[in-house]
Amino acid sequence: MPLETGKTISCDVLVIGSGGAGLRAAIAAKSTGADVVMASKLNIGKTSNTYISKGVMATLGFGPAEDNIDKYIDDTLKVGRFLNDRAMVEAIARQQENETAFLQQCGAAFAMDGDKPMLLHIPGHQYPRHLVAANWRGSDIVFPLKHFAAKQGVVFEEHLFVSSILSSDGRVSGACGITTDGRFITILAPAVVLATGGYSQIFMNTNNVPGITGDGQALCYELGLPLKDMEFVQxxxxxxxxxxxxxxxxxxxxxxxxxxxxxxxxxxxxxxxxxxxxxxxxxxxxxxxxxxxxxxxxxxxxxxxxxxxxxxxxxxxxxxxxxxxxxxxxxxxxxHFCMGGAITDDYGQTPLAGLFAAGEIAAGAHGANRLGGNSLSEIFSMGSISGSCAAVQTKTPQKPNVIKSLADNERYRIDQQFSSRGTDSDELLSNLKQVMWHKAGILRHRAHLEQALQMLENPWPDIRVRTPAELIKSLELYNMRLIATAVCKAALMRTESRGSHFRTDFSIEDNDNWLKNIIIHKTESGMTCKAQPASSVHPD
Ligand SMILES: Cc1cc2nc3c(=O)[nH]c(=O)nc-3n(C[C@H](O)[C@H](O)[C@H](O)COP(=O)(O)OP(=O)(O)OC[C@H]3O[C@@H](n4cnc5c(N)ncnc54)[C@H](O)[C@@H]3O)c2cc1C
Structure with a gap:
C-alpha cells in the first residue's frame, strides 16, 4: 500500500516538534517576520514531555541578591561533572530572566507567594531559584505558548511524522514526512529547527510521553552529523x-x-x-x-x-x-531525561548550515547529569535563541528542482518499507526495550552492554508494514535501534562511573582519563565513537 502524494509546503523556518523548545523557537522566528511551519508527530503541544512536566523552572532574578550567573553556572557544571558545554550553559544563564518574563507575558501562570512568585530550593542549587507552574503542571505553560504561537500565525501541521531532513550543497533545504492517514508531505525550508526531545522510550520503564524515540538524534546521525554524551540518561x-x-x-x-x-x-x-x-x-x-x-x-x-x-x-x-x-x-x-544528543554551538546551530537543534534533543547544557529544573530553563532559552538565529538564515536561495529529486528519493525509500509479510514491530520493540532496561539501564557492566550490542547489531527479521500507522512504528523502531546502539557503544567505551552513568565494573569517577565527551559518528565502516577532551575546566 504505497503512500498518497500529499502537499508540498514552503516556508522560511520549519520547526519539528511541539514541546517547549519547539513552541518557543517558532514564536521567536515568527516574531522576526518569518513564515513558520511547525510539524509534530502527534498533537501540537499536548503530546510532549513539556506538557506533562511538573513545571519547575530554574531562573535567576527572583532569589537572594547574592545569587548570580557565576554561581548558577558553577552548580550546573558540578552536577554535569564538568562535561557540559560551558558556552551553552552561559548562554542559557544569560537568557533565563528574559524567558521567564516572556512566559509570564504569554499568560503562563506560576505559583505565587503573596504578590511574588513562589520560589523553590531544589537540591544541587546553592540558592532558591525555581519558579513552579501554578498547578505543578507543564500544561499551564504549554497552552499559553501554543495559543500565542497560533495568534501570531505559526502554521501547525500535526500528526506529521518527519522521516528525513533534506540537504543540498552543504546546507539544509527542508524535510519530508508521513501523516498518520498515509500522505507523503514535503516541506521546503532554508532553515529548520529540530526540537524533537530525548530518547527515553528506548527503555522498558519510562515516564516520557509516547513518541520520544530519538528521531531527531537519528536524523542528525543519518546526515553524518555528530552526536555527543549519548551514554548519559537520567x-x-x-x-x-x-x-x-x-x-x-x-x-x-x-x-x-x-x-x-x-x-x-x-x-x-x-x-x-x-x-x-x-x-x-x-x-x-x-x-x-x-x-x-x-x-x-x-x-x-x-x-x-x-x-x-x-x-x-x-x-x-x-x-x-x-x-x-x-x-x-x-x-x-x-x-526520565536524556543528556546526550545533537552537537550544536551556543546558538543552537548544528554543523549543517541552516539546521538548528534546541531542547532535550541537543547535548551540552547538562553534561553527565542534569540539575532539577534546568531542562525547562534550557528549552525556553535555547528555543528562543535558535528560533531567532534560524530566521536570519531565510534569505538563502532555494533550488526547488534539487529538493524535488531529494524528496522523490525519500518517497521511494519509504514506499519500499511496505510488506505484507514479516514480524510485528511491537514484538521487536518490546524486546529492544527490555534488553536496554536490563543490560544498558541503571546498572551497567561490560558483559551486559556487549550482550545488548549483540542483540542490536545482529540481523533482525523483516518487519510487517501494511498501514501508515505500522510504517511510522517501523521507522521509529529503526531510529530507536540506532540510538540504543549509540547509547551502548558510548556506555561501553566509558570505563568509569560519572553523573548518571554507573558501571558496576568501573564504579569510580576517573578524572585523569575521562574528563572527555564521547562523540558518535556515522562513517563508511559503521558507527564509530571517539573520546574528546571536554570544554569545561575541572576545578581541581
Ligand atoms: C514526567 C516528567 C516531569 C518533568 N518535570 C520537569 C520539571 O519540572 N522541570 C524541568 O526542568 N524538567 C522536567 N522534565 C524534563 C522536561 O520536561 C523535558 O526535558 C522537556 O520538556 C523537553 O522539552 P523539548 O521541547 O525538548 O521536548 P518535548 O517537550 O519532549 O517535545 C518533543 C516534541 O517533538 C515531537 N517529535 C518527536 N519526534 C518527531 C518526529 N519524528 N516528527 C515530528 N515530531 C516529532 C514530539 O511529538 C513532541 O511534540 C520532566 C520530564 C518528565 C518526563
Missing part, C-alpha cells in the same frame, strides 16, 4: 503505573519522619544499603538501590505513618488515590 528512582509511566516526586515525601521505601520483606531499603540519613542519598544512588531491589521483588513507598497534617501541605505530590485511603504505593525506577 533515571528517576520512583514512578508508579505500568512500566513507571507516572512520576512520583519522592524527595519531599521521603524527608518526612515515618515515610519509607520498603521491599517485599518489609525492610527499609535506604537503611538496608547503609544510609541513615535520606538526605545523603542522591537521585542516582536511589535509582541504583531501586534497580537492585525491584529485580528481586516489589518496592512500596509507605506513607502509612506520615505525620498528620503533612499530607495537606504536600498534597500536590500525592497520588489521587491517597485521599481514598491508599497509603502504600508500588514504585519502580524509570528513564
Amino acid at each position: 533515571f528517576y528512582p520512583t514512578a508508579m503505573g505500568r512500566r513507571g509511566s507516572r512520576l512520583l516526586l519522592n524527595e519531599k515525601l521521603l524527608a518526612q519522619d515515618g515515610v519509607s521505601l520498603k521491599n517485599q520483606a518489609g525492610e527499609n531499603i535506604i537503611k538496608k544499603y547503609g544510609f541513615d540519613d535520606f538526605l545523603t542519598v542522591t537521585r542516582d544512588l536511589l535509582a541504583q538501590i531501586m534497580m537492585r531491589e525491584t529485580v528481586k521483588g516489589i518496592v512500596v513507598l509507605d506513607l502509612t505513618h506520615m505525620p498528620s497534617g503533612i499530607d495537606k501541605q504536600l498534597s500536590h505530590l500525592l497520588p489521587a488515590s491517597y485521599w481514598k485511603g491508599e497509603k502504600r504505593f508500588q514504585v519502580v525506577p524509570t528513564a
Whole structure:
C-alpha cells in the first residue's frame, strides 16, 4: 500500500516538534517576520514531555541578591561533572530572566507567594531559584505558548511524522514526512529547527510521553552529523503505573519522619544499603538501590505513618488515590531525561548550515547529569535563541528542482518499507526495550552492554508494514535501534562511573582519563565513537 502524494509546503523556518523548545523557537522566528511551519508527530503541544512536566523552572532574578550567573553556572557544571558545554550553559544563564518574563507575558501562570512568585530550593542549587507552574503542571505553560504561537500565525501541521531532513550543497533545504492517514508531505525550508526531545522510550520503564524515540538524534546521525554524551540518561528512582509511566516526586515525601521505601520483606531499603540519613542519598544512588531491589521483588513507598497534617501541605505530590485511603504505593525506577544528543554551538546551530537543534534533543547544557529544573530553563532559552538565529538564515536561495529529486528519493525509500509479510514491530520493540532496561539501564557492566550490542547489531527479521500507522512504528523502531546502539557503544567505551552513568565494573569517577565527551559518528565502516577532551575546566 504505497503512500498518497500529499502537499508540498514552503516556508522560511520549519520547526519539528511541539514541546517547549519547539513552541518557543517558532514564536521567536515568527516574531522576526518569518513564515513558520511547525510539524509534530502527534498533537501540537499536548503530546510532549513539556506538557506533562511538573513545571519547575530554574531562573535567576527572583532569589537572594547574592545569587548570580557565576554561581548558577558553577552548580550546573558540578552536577554535569564538568562535561557540559560551558558556552551553552552561559548562554542559557544569560537568557533565563528574559524567558521567564516572556512566559509570564504569554499568560503562563506560576505559583505565587503573596504578590511574588513562589520560589523553590531544589537540591544541587546553592540558592532558591525555581519558579513552579501554578498547578505543578507543564500544561499551564504549554497552552499559553501554543495559543500565542497560533495568534501570531505559526502554521501547525500535526500528526506529521518527519522521516528525513533534506540537504543540498552543504546546507539544509527542508524535510519530508508521513501523516498518520498515509500522505507523503514535503516541506521546503532554508532553515529548520529540530526540537524533537530525548530518547527515553528506548527503555522498558519510562515516564516520557509516547513518541520520544530519538528521531531527531537519528536524523542528525543519518546526515553524518555528530552526536555527543549519548551514554548519559537520567533515571528517576520512583514512578508508579505500568512500566513507571507516572512520576512520583519522592524527595519531599521521603524527608518526612515515618515515610519509607520498603521491599517485599518489609525492610527499609535506604537503611538496608547503609544510609541513615535520606538526605545523603542522591537521585542516582536511589535509582541504583531501586534497580537492585525491584529485580528481586516489589518496592512500596509507605506513607502509612506520615505525620498528620503533612499530607495537606504536600498534597500536590500525592497520588489521587491517597485521599481514598491508599497509603502504600508500588514504585519502580524509570528513564526520565536524556543528556546526550545533537552537537550544536551556543546558538543552537548544528554543523549543517541552516539546521538548528534546541531542547532535550541537543547535548551540552547538562553534561553527565542534569540539575532539577534546568531542562525547562534550557528549552525556553535555547528555543528562543535558535528560533531567532534560524530566521536570519531565510534569505538563502532555494533550488526547488534539487529538493524535488531529494524528496522523490525519500518517497521511494519509504514506499519500499511496505510488506505484507514479516514480524510485528511491537514484538521487536518490546524486546529492544527490555534488553536496554536490563543490560544498558541503571546498572551497567561490560558483559551486559556487549550482550545488548549483540542483540542490536545482529540481523533482525523483516518487519510487517501494511498501514501508515505500522510504517511510522517501523521507522521509529529503526531510529530507536540506532540510538540504543549509540547509547551502548558510548556506555561501553566509558570505563568509569560519572553523573548518571554507573558501571558496576568501573564504579569510580576517573578524572585523569575521562574528563572527555564521547562523540558518535556515522562513517563508511559503521558507527564509530571517539573520546574528546571536554570544554569545561575541572576545578581541581
Ligand atoms: C514526567 C516528567 C516531569 C518533568 N518535570 C520537569 C520539571 O519540572 N522541570 C524541568 O526542568 N524538567 C522536567 N522534565 C524534563 C522536561 O520536561 C523535558 O526535558 C522537556 O520538556 C523537553 O522539552 P523539548 O521541547 O525538548 O521536548 P518535548 O517537550 O519532549 O517535545 C518533543 C516534541 O517533538 C515531537 N517529535 C518527536 N519526534 C518527531 C518526529 N519524528 N516528527 C515530528 N515530531 C516529532 C514530539 O511529538 C513532541 O511534540 C520532566 C520530564 C518528565 C518526563
